[in-house]
Amino acid sequence: MNKIEQNLWDIMIKSQFSNYITRGLYMSTIKQTIDESNSKVKSIYQDIRDSRKTNYIGNFWRYLAFDPLLLKSVWEDVKNLMVKDTVIDKKTKEMIYMAVSITNNCCYCTHSHTATAKKLGMTMKEHSEFLSIVALAAKTNQLVNGLQVPIDDVFDADKQD
Amino acid sequence: MNKIEQNLWDIMIKSQFSNYITRGLYMSTIKQTIDESNSKVKSIYQDIRDSRKTNYIGNFWRYLAFDPLLLKSVWEDVKNLMVKDTVIDKKTKEMIYMAVSITNNCCYCTHSHTATAKKLGMTMKEHSEFLSIVALAAKTNQLVNGLQVPIDDVFDADKQD
Amino acid sequence: MNKIEQNLWDIMIKSQFSNYITRGLYMSTIKQTIDESNSKVKSIYQDIRDSRKTNYIGNFWRYLAFDPLLLKSVWEDVKNLMVKDTVIDKKTKEMIYMAVSITNNCCYCTHSHTATAKKLGMTMKEHSEFLSIVALAAKTNQLVNGLQVPIDDVFDADKQD
Amino acid sequence: MNKIEQNLWDIMIKSQFSNYITRGLYMSTIKQTIDESNSKVKSIYQDIRDSRKTNYIGNFWRYLAFDPLLLKSVWEDVKNLMVKDTVIDKKTKEMIYMAVSITNNCCYCTHSHTATAKKLGMTMKEHSEFLSIVALAAKTNQLVNGLQVPIDDVFDADKQD
Amino acid sequence: MNKIEQNLWDIMIKSQFSNYITRGLYMSTIKQTIDESNSKVKSIYQDIRDSRKTNYIGNFWRYLAFDPLLLKSVWEDVKNLMVKDTVIDKKTKEMIYMAVSITNNCCYCTHSHTATAKKLGMTMKEHSEFLSIVALAAKTNQLVNGLQVPIDDVFDADKQD
Amino acid sequence: MNKIEQNLWDIMIKSQFSNYITRGLYMSTIKQTIDESNSKVKSIYQDIRDSRKTNYIGNFWRYLAFDPLLLKSVWEDVKNLMVKDTVIDKKTKEMIYMAVSITNNCCYCTHSHTATAKKLGMTMKEHSEFLSIVALAAKTNQLVNGLQVPIDDVFDADKQD
Numbered sequence: 001m002n003k004i005e006q007n008l009w010d011i012m013i014k015s016q017f018s019n020y021i022t023r024g025l026y027m028s029t030i031k032q033t034i035d036e037s038n039s040k041v042k043s044i045y046q047d048i049r050d051s052r053k054t055n056y057i058g059n060f061w062r063y064l065a066f067d068p069l070l071l072k073s074v075w076e077d078v079k080n081l082m083v084k085d086t087v088i089d090k091k092t093k094e095m096i097y098m099a100v101s102i103t104n105n106c107c108y109c110t111h112s113h114t115a116t117a118k119k120l121g122m123t124m125k126e127h128s129e130f131l132s133i134v135a136l137a138a139k140t141n142q143l144v145n146g147l148q149v150p151i152d153d154v155f156d157a158d159k160q161d
Numbered sequence: 162m163n164k165i166e167q168n169l170w171d172i173m174i175k176s177q178f179s180n181y182i183t184r185g186l187y188m189s190t191i192k193q194t195i196d197e198s199n200s201k202v203k204s205i206y207q208d209i210r211d212s213r214k215t216n217y218i219g220n221f222w223r224y225l226a227f228d229p230l231l232l233k234s235v236w237e238d239v240k241n242l243m244v245k246d247t248v249i250d251k252k253t254k255e256m257i258y259m260a261v262s263i264t265n266n267c268c269y270c271t272h273s274h275t276a277t278a279k280k281l282g283m284t285m286k287e288h289s290e291f292l293s294i295v296a297l298a299a300k301t302n303q304l305v306n307g308l309q310v311p312i313d314d315v316f317d318a319d320k321q322d
Numbered sequence: 323m324n325k326i327e328q329n330l331w332d333i334m335i336k337s338q339f340s341n342y343i344t345r346g347l348y349m350s351t352i353k354q355t356i357d358e359s360n361s362k363v364k365s366i367y368q369d370i371r372d373s374r375k376t377n378y379i380g381n382f383w384r385y386l387a388f389d390p391l392l393l394k395s396v397w398e399d400v401k402n403l404m405v406k407d408t409v410i411d412k413k414t415k416e417m418i419y420m421a422v423s424i425t426n427n428c429c430y431c432t433h434s435h436t437a438t439a440k441k442l443g444m445t446m447k448e449h450s451e452f453l454s455i456v457a458l459a460a461k462t463n464q465l466v467n468g469l470q471v472p473i474d475d476v477f478d479a480d481k482q483d
Numbered sequence: 484m485n486k487i488e489q490n491l492w493d494i495m496i497k498s499q500f501s502n503y504i505t506r507g508l509y510m511s512t513i514k515q516t517i518d519e520s521n522s523k524v525k526s527i528y529q530d531i532r533d534s535r536k537t538n539y540i541g542n543f544w545r546y547l548a549f550d551p552l553l554l555k556s557v558w559e560d561v562k563n564l565m566v567k568d569t570v571i572d573k574k575t576k577e578m579i580y581m582a583v584s585i586t587n588n589c590c591y592c593t594h595s596h597t598a599t600a601k602k603l604g605m606t607m608k609e610h611s612e613f614l615s616i617v618a619l620a621a622k623t624n625q626l627v628n629g630l631q632v633p634i635d636d637v638f639d640a641d642k643q644d
Numbered sequence: 645m646n647k648i649e650q651n652l653w654d655i656m657i658k659s660q661f662s663n664y665i666t667r668g669l670y671m672s673t674i675k676q677t678i679d680e681s682n683s684k685v686k687s688i689y690q691d692i693r694d695s696r697k698t699n700y701i702g703n704f705w706r707y708l709a710f711d712p713l714l715l716k717s718v719w720e721d722v723k724n725l726m727v728k729d730t731v732i733d734k735k736t737k738e739m740i741y742m743a744v745s746i747t748n749n750c751c752y753c754t755h756s757h758t759a760t761a762k763k764l765g766m767t768m769k770e771h772s773e774f775l776s777i778v779a780l781a782a783k784t785n786q787l788v789n790g791l792q793v794p795i796d797d798v799f800d801a802d803k804q805d
Numbered sequence: 806m807n808k809i810e811q812n813l814w815d816i817m818i819k820s821q822f823s824n825y826i827t828r829g830l831y832m833s834t835i836k837q838t839i840d841e842s843n844s845k846v847k848s849i850y851q852d853i854r855d856s857r858k859t860n861y862i863g864n865f866w867r868y869l870a871f872d873p874l875l876l877k878s879v880w881e882d883v884k885n886l887m888v889k890d891t892v893i894d895k896k897t898k899e900m901i902y903m904a905v906s907i908t909n910n911c912c913y914c915t916h917s918h919t920a921t922a923k924k925l926g927m928t929m930k931e932h933s934e935f936l937s938i939v940a941l942a943a944k945t946n947q948l949v950n951g952l953q954v955p956i957d958d959v960f961d962a963d964k965q966d
Contacts, residue, residue, distance in 0.1 A: 027477060028309045029597040030610070056315065060301070063308045067611040074304070077297050087286050092253050093294055099260035100298035100625075102789045105588050105910050108305045109298065110792060111316035114834040125248050127835070128872040131790045133254055135783045136238050137261035137270065140221070142782035142905075143235070144269045145746045146775045147224045148189045148754060154217065155272035155349060188960060190758040191771070228772040261786075263628045266427050266749050271631060275351040288352070289389040292629045296622045303422075303621035306585045307614045309593060316832060350631045378637065382623070385630045396626070399619050409608050414575050415616055421582035422620035424950045427749050430627045431620065432953060433638035436673040447570050449674070450711040453951045455576055457944045458560050459583035459592065462543070464744075464943035465557070466591045467907045468936045469546045470511045470915060476539065477594035510799060512919040513932070550933040583947075588910050638671060672953045700959065704945070707952045718948070721941050731930050736897050737938055743904035744942035752949045753942065755960035769892050777898055780882050781905035781914065784865070787879070788913045791868045792833045798861065799916035 033065035040068035044075050051083050058112060091120040099134050194226035201229035205236050212244050219273060252281040260295050355387035362390035366397050373405050380434060413442040421456050516548035523551035527558050534566050541595060574603040582617050677709035684712035688719050695727050702756060735764040743778050838870035845873035849880050856888050863917060896925040904939050 036042045044065075045057050064071040082093055094117035101109035118127070143149075197203045205226075206218050225232040243254055255278035262270035279288070304310075358364045366387075367379050386393040404415055416439035423431035440449070465471075519525045527548075528540050547554040565576055577600035584592035601610070626632075680686045688709075689701050708715040724730075726737055738761035745753035762771070787793075841847045849870075850862050869876040887898055899922035906914035923932070948954075 027473060027475075027594065028311060029594060030308050058315075059310050059313050060305065063310045064304065066607070067614075070611060070615055074301065078301075081290070081293055081297055086290055087284070088290050088294075092256070095253070095257055096260045096291060096294050097298045098790075099257045100264045100295050101302055102786060103261045103264035104299065104302040105789050106302035106305050107789075107792060108310050108312050109302050110789060111312050111832065111834060115316045123248070124871070128875060129242070129247055129249050130257060131787060131872075132242055132875055133249075133257050134261050134790055135786045136242055137258045138265065138786035139779045139783040140235065140239075141262055141265040141267035141270050142746060142779045143225065143775060144221065144267055145749050145751075145754060146742075146778055147191050148751060149220050149224045149269050150189060151269050151272050151349060152220050153349075154219075155276045188755065188956060188958075190755060227768070228775075231772060231776055259629075263625060266628050268628075268631060271628060272349065272351060285388070289392060292389075292626060293392055295629055296625045299625035300618045300622040303585060303618045304614060306588050306590075306593060307581075307617055309590060312832060314832075350633060352630050380637075381632050381635050382627065385632045386626065396623065400623075403612070403615055403619055408612055409606070410578075410612050410616075414578070417571075417575070417579055418582045418613060418616050419620045420951075421579045422586045422617050423624055424947060425583045425586035426621065426624040427950050428624035428627050429950075429953060430632050430634050431624050432950060433634050433671065433673060437638045445570070446710070450714060451564070451569055451571050452579060453711075453948060454564055454714055455571075455579050456583050456951055457947045458564055459580045460587065460947035461940045461944040462557065462561075463584055463587040463589035463592050464907060464940045465547065465936060466543065466589055467910050467912075467915060468903075468939055469513050470912060471542050471546045471591050472511060473591050473594050474542050476541075477598045510795060510797075510916065512916060549929070550936075553933060553937055634671060636671075672955060674952050703954050703957050704949065707954045708948065718945065722945075725934070725937055725941055730934055731928070732934050732938075736900070739897070740900055740904045740935060740938050741942045743901045744908045744939050745946055747905045747908035748943065748946040750946035750949050752954050752956050753946055755956050759960045767892070773886070773891055773893050774901060776886055777893075777901050778905050780886055781902045782909065784879065784883075785906055785909040785911035785914050787869065788865065788911055791835050793864050793868045793913050794833060795913050795916050796864050798863075799920045 028063055030063055030066045032059070032062050034062070038065070038068060041065045041071065044068070044072055047079070048075065051079055060108065060112065091117060091122055094120060095122065095126075095130055098130070099137075102134055103138065189224055191224055191227045193220070193223050195223070199226070199229060202226045202232065205229070205233055208240070209236065212240055221269065221273065252278060252283055255281060256283065256287075256291055259291070260298075263295055264299065350385055352385055352388045354381070354384050356384070360387070360390060363387045363393065366390070366394055369401070370397065373401055382430065382434065413439060413444055416442060417444065417448075417452055420452070421459075424456055425460065511546055513546055513549045515542070515545050517545070521548070521551060524548045524554065527551070527555055530562070531558065534562055543591065543595065574600060574605055577603060578605065578609075578613055581613070582620075585617055586621065672707055674707055674710045676703070676706050678706070682709070682712060685709045685715065688712070688716055691723070692719065695723055704752065704756065735761060735766055738764060739766065739770075739774055742774070743781075746778055747782065833868055835868055835871045837864070837867050839867070843870070843873060846870045846876065849873070849877055852884070853880065856884055865913065865917065896922055896927055899925060900927065900931075900935055903935070904942075907939055908943065 033041060036045055045061070048057060048061060049055055061071065061075070064074060082090070082097070086093070088096075094113050097113045098110060098117060101113055114127075122130070194202060197206055206222065209218060209222060210216055222232065222236070225235060243251070243258070247254070249257075255274050258274045259271060259278060262274055275288075283291070355363060358367055367383070370379060370383060371377055383393065383397070386396060404412070404419070408415070410418075416435050419435045420432060420439060423435055436449075444452075516524060519528055528544070531540060531544060532538055544554065544558070547557060565573070565580070569576070571579075577596050580596045581593060581600060584596055597610075605613070677685060680689055689705065692701060692705060693699055705715065705719070708718060726734070726741070730737070732740075738757050741757045742754060742761060745757055758771075766774075838846065841850055850866065853862060853866060854860055866876065866880070869879060887895070887902070891898070893901075899918050902918045903915060903922060906918055919932075927935075
């Protein structure tokens with residue numbers, strides 16, 4: 001990139017440009033909540049920041065804030081299940097969340113939970129194996145649907161033990 | 162159940178009855194392969210029995226056997242990814258498989274992989290937490306779809322380290 | 323049906339038969355909770371009975387009871403959103419629930435929410451029109467996917483007033 | 484934004500730039516129909532304009548026009564079900580359409596029907612409650628799939644009076 | 645099966661039994677239309693019988709008949725697209741229909757269109773290859789979702805000649 | 806576009822701009838593999854180039870290359886099923902692949918397989934008819950889900966012939 005290109009680029013980056021791309025193309029059905037003047041929103045954002053030890057509030061929470069009660073209830077669920085220590089370890093929990101999000105083709109959740117799983121230590125090799133499993137599962141799900149395979153009696157929970 | 166009911170029941174169980182229910186109601190698009198005279202099928206079934214240390218061959222493999230090559234390729238994938246020791250532990254792998262199958266609403270795979278996960282030590286508490294996570298993931302996937310939340314720039318893999 | 327058929331039928335109905343069909347064929351991954359000795363479960367079931375003015379507890383709640391906390395949290399959500407009076411009228415709320423359940427191919431929820439919508443006054447004509455709308459939506463969703471239609475700028479929430 | 488940035492922005496907006504973003508990124512599998520010289524397309528577009536009391540023709544119709552017969556049949560369905568007065572009120576019909584589109588993760592239809600529902604009077608509070616319902620439905624659908632809950636006999640339409 | 649079992653079986657088949665299984669377990673949300681006294685329904689059923697050269701009316705049409713107008717419009721679509729000769733040959737059209745139905749996990753449509761494709765000459769080998777393709781497609785769809793692969797510019801319809 | 810706009814445009818095209826749009830907006834969860842120094846990746850890419858008689862390597866293969874073994878196994882499947890001559894003709898195979906990808910709402914696969922089908926001779930009229938079929942299938946799938954239509958006994962594979 002030569003000098004004039006660099007200048008152009010710098011101007012664009014500083015201008016409305018990047019904003020236009022991020023906001024204009026990925027349009028939402030609800031306006032983003034940027035100011036944190038609502039006290040309910042503010043305290044939830046504070047809890048997110050404290051619990052996650054980061055200043056960054058993701059877009060999901062920025063948009064959900066249009067309804068502070070919904071924001072609160074979803075955050076409580078996420079906090080209790082995903083952020084707190086529970087019986088399943090955190091990395092595994094993120095991989096389960098990823099599996100659902102990938103299968104539902106939810107780009108946002110696939111991105112955010114993949115990023116979190118990486119932060120929690122998911123290695124390249126684990127990521128790769130994980131992707132192979134979710135791909136194989138989708139393949140056999142589809143074969144079962146195509147063949148209409150009857151369920152084996154032995155899988156019955158009432159007959160186990 | 163009185164004597165006459167018991168007799169009736171015994172007769173039904175021994176008659177075509179249970180067969181009718183299992184095969185008649187859960188109809189398949191392909192006839193089940195019961196005899197194992199095909200040498201390719203036979204050797205794959207032997208491998209399944211050896212690898213899984215069980216005599217039982219599930220319906221999925223019984224139906225897939227209509228095409229021995231497809232049977233072989235799917236079994237190889239399942240064996241290498243799910244049965245063999247790999248970087249992700251077996252119980253976690255089954256839970257990832259369950260997550261995809263539940264989200265795809267594949268009853269057969271949900272049943273078979275839940276049963277396997279239980280055998281591999283998934284506790285009631287883990288099962289319950291797992292179900293809470295897959296339910297929460299589906300809920301937030303749906304919220305993201307409804308809100309059309311734009312993806313945060315920070316999730317970009319190319320920008321991570 | 324002649325006399326001997328009628329007798330046979332009566333015996334079958336009284337025998338394990340109907341139980342076998344309902345429980346045996348539609349196998350679950352978790353055992354059903356029948357006794358209500360758990361005090362948490364008991365008090366939630368009481369609340370369901372009181373709120374819905376019925377003695378009947380549906381299978382969903384019977385199975386969810388394996389985890390009293392999950393049962394409680396799901397029932398609270400359903401009660402607050404669906405059973406209580408809110409800004410959207412009850413019949414409409416059930417039709418929205420039906421639309422999601424039909425699209426997700428969830429037989430149980432399709433059945434239970436269709437039954438509730440009927441009880442709340444959904445007429446045959448409304449049911450028929452509803453089904454025509456959900457079918458048309460699925461059709462145009464599919465066309466959009468096939469054509470990969472770009473989203474119109476005018477739909478941007480940030481540009482609406 | 485300073486002067487030079489503003490000038491740059493103005494030039495970009497007037498240039499191919501916005502076109503490139505809208506058309507280039509959201510690529511379609513079929514070329515858009517812009518000219519309305521085809522008499523069939525023209526008369527359908529006129530009908531859309533008249534029925535909806537707007538001059539704007541959305542991208543869905545612009546792309547569907549590659550096959551005038553398909554365009555006509557889809558528009559007839561939408562007009563008869565969604566635009567005309569029927570037994571379900573218009574706002575409710577749009578919310579049912581939204582529920583299917585969100586569940587199918589169809590961004591285009593989610594955007595267009597959310598925008599229409601807002602025009603028809605869907606308030607922020609209704610939108611929020613609607614989103615809570617579709618999210619709860621997806622959650623319970625997923626729980627039912629995970630538990631494989633058997634359907635209650637009482638839901639049988641043939642047994643309801 | 646001995647004599648007494650055979651007798652029992654014969655009685656069961658003639659009794660309400662098979663009816664109970666088919667109707668009782670696969671419950672519908674709408675009652676089946678059995679009598680053809682409605683003149684609209686009657687004439688559509690006659691057209692189905694004539695066009696398909698069979699006396700049999702499938703359950704889909706039996707249930708759709710609760711709304712004669714919807715029945716008529718869906719049958720017209722099926723007749724014009726699937727039954728009549730068009731540019732794509734009939735067997736291929738059924739396989740496309742199967743692919744969608746399998747992916748949507750619609751058991752009824754998977755069964756009915758697989759049966760029709762077989763009648764139209766789909767061989768065991770074609771069926772097997774078809775199933776391998778739909779399984780592979782689901783697998784790569786899932787990988788794309790997991791990786792979030794960006795779309796290549798070369799796929800743009802507007803850039804193809 | 807006047808002279809100054811043209812200059813601006815030329816600079817932007819040559820700058821990081823188009824790269825930013827393609828890479829920045831459609832973020833992936835894995836970094837793209839651009840260099841082909843890995844010998845396994847190199848030989849697979851050579852095979853793709855040879856088999857498809859093109860120099861172009863699509864993004865799917867570029868991203869899948871993060872795991873050379875997964876890349877190899879997926880390419881082998883695609884090559885054997887889709888690129889080689891088999892019992893189903895190539896154009897039909899692509900249309901089956903398209904049907905699954907559209908139903909799964911996989912934008913990438915919809916684009917790539919539509920482009921391939923066109924190259925293999927899919928006409929505008931066939932494309933249009935194909936889209937009408939996949940849309941109709943989705944519509945009737947949804948109706949079946951809404952009505953919960955029981956499966957006809959005559960579809961049973963075990964009862965055919």
